Amino acid sequence: GNSVTQMEGPVTLSEEAFLTINCTYTATGYPSLFWYVQYPGEGLQLLLKATKADDKGSNKGFEATYRKETTSFHLEKGSVQVSDSAVYFCALGGGTSYGKLTFGQGTILTVHP
Amino acid sequence: KAGVTQTPRYLIKTRGQQVTLSCSPISGHRSVSWYQQTPGQGLQFLFEYFSETQRNKGNFPGRFSGRQFSNSRSEMNVSTLELGDSALYLCASSSGGPNSPLHFGNGTRLTVT
Numbered sequence: 288g289n290s291v292t293q294m295e296g297p298v299t300l301s302e303e304a305f306l307t308i309n310c311t312y313t314a315t316g317y318p319s320l321f322w323y324v325q326y327p328g329e330g331l332q333l334l335l336k337a338t339k340a341d342d343k344g345s346n347k348g349f350e351a352t353y354r355k356e357t358t359s360f361h362l363e364k365g366s367v368q369v370s371d372s373a374v375y376f377c378a379l380g381g382g383t384s385y386g387k388l389t390f391g392q393g394t395i396l397t398v399h400p
Numbered sequence: 401k402a403g404v405t406q407t408p409r410y411l412i413k414t415r416g417q418q419v420t421l422s423c424s425p426i427s428g429h430r431s432v433s434w435y436q437q438t439p440g441q442g443l444q445f446l447f448e449y450f451s452e453t454q455r456n457k458g459n460f461p462g463r464f465s466g467r468q469f470s471n472s473r474s475e476m477n478v479s480t481l482e483l484g485d486s487a488l489y490l491c492a493s494s495s496g497g498p499n500s501p502l503h504f505g506n507g508t509r510l511t512v513t
Contacts, residue, residue, distance in 0.1 A: 319499045330404070330490050330504035331443075338499045376443065381499045385456040386433035386448025386492070388502060393442065 289314045289384075293377050293391035300398050306364040308394045310351075310377035313358065319381030320344075320353050320360040321388065325374045334362075338381065367398045401426060404493050404505035412511045418479040421508045425472050425493030431455075432474040433502060434466060437488040449474055450496045478510075486512045 294309040312320065319338045323331040335344030340355035349364045360377060374395050380388040405424040413419050425432050433456075434446040445458040449468035468474045472493075478485055488509050492502035 321501060323504075328506070330406075330506045331492075331502075333501045333503065336499075336501055380502075383498065385450065385496075386431055386494065386502065387445045387456050387458065388443075389445075390443040 289318065289379055289389040291377050291379055291389055291391040293375075293394050296393070297395035297397060300367055300396070302369055302398055302400050303366045304398075306362070306367045306371075306396070308362040308375055308377075308396070310360045310362065310391060311358050312360065312377075312379050314379055314389075316382055318379040318384075320351070321378045321380065322349070322351055322360070322362050323376045323378060323390075325376065325393070327373075331376065334375070367396075369398050369400055372396055372398045404491055404503055406489075406491050406505035406508050408508060409506070410509045410511075412513065413481050414513055415481055415483060417481050418477060419481060419510060421476045421478075421489055421491075421510075423474045423476070423491030423493075423505060425474070425491075426503055429493035429495055429503070430472055431494045431496035431500075432468055432472065433492045433494070434474070434476050435490040435492065436460075437490055437507070438486075443490075446476065481512045483512050486510060 322334040335346045337344040337353035343352045377391040378388040431450045433448040448456040466476045488507045490507045492504045494500040
């Protein structure tokens with residue numbers, strides 16, 4: 288079956304540091320890949336997505352590239368802000384999975400001033 | 401455009417009772433999915449409805465059920481509540497297409513005592 292593995296957290300960074308959160312997946316077929324972010328007390332917000340190999344998703348300074356050869360979708364940001372502190376989830380879905388996303392376990396990011 | 405609305409935000413129930421949670425999707429979205437989020441199991445898919453029909457289902461016992469109305473609003477019901485049902489229940493809506501991203505509400509926090 289499908290599965291998503293994210294790097295262990297929590298991750299603690301200083302403001303303006305470079306961020307990488309690793310995500311690898313196992314799936315049959317050609318899934319779509321997503322990054323979601325969850326702020327305290329809220330639901331999940333879509334951060335970015337990629338639907339096919341070599342696609343790059345980007346939003347608010349975050350980027351991730353769909354790498355089929357390494358089955359990865361690592362999240363990066365060049366300069367993090369305190370406001371980026373949240374939990375980040377990598378997920379896969381698409382095709383006939385109809386509303387079903389398979390999520391990673393989440394990575395807690397804390398950014399200090 | 402209004403986002404996904406879930407009511408109520410918080411619920412406290414006693415073991416053995418039943419509960420109904422409500423979800424109003426983004427206007428124009430015909431697909432509604434439900435997820436359970438717990439610290440131990442993470443995000444787990446419950447089921448998805450599209451045009452009043454259940455299209456996909458996760459691995460939850462029959463105590464968990466749902467339905468969707470003609471206006472795309474959805475309800476989820478849990479009968480004979482157990483302590484382990486305490487969780488954040490998230491609803492998400494989408495257009496229902498194969499790669500369409502999910503848009504999540506802020507969830508209903510259910511506590512079973």
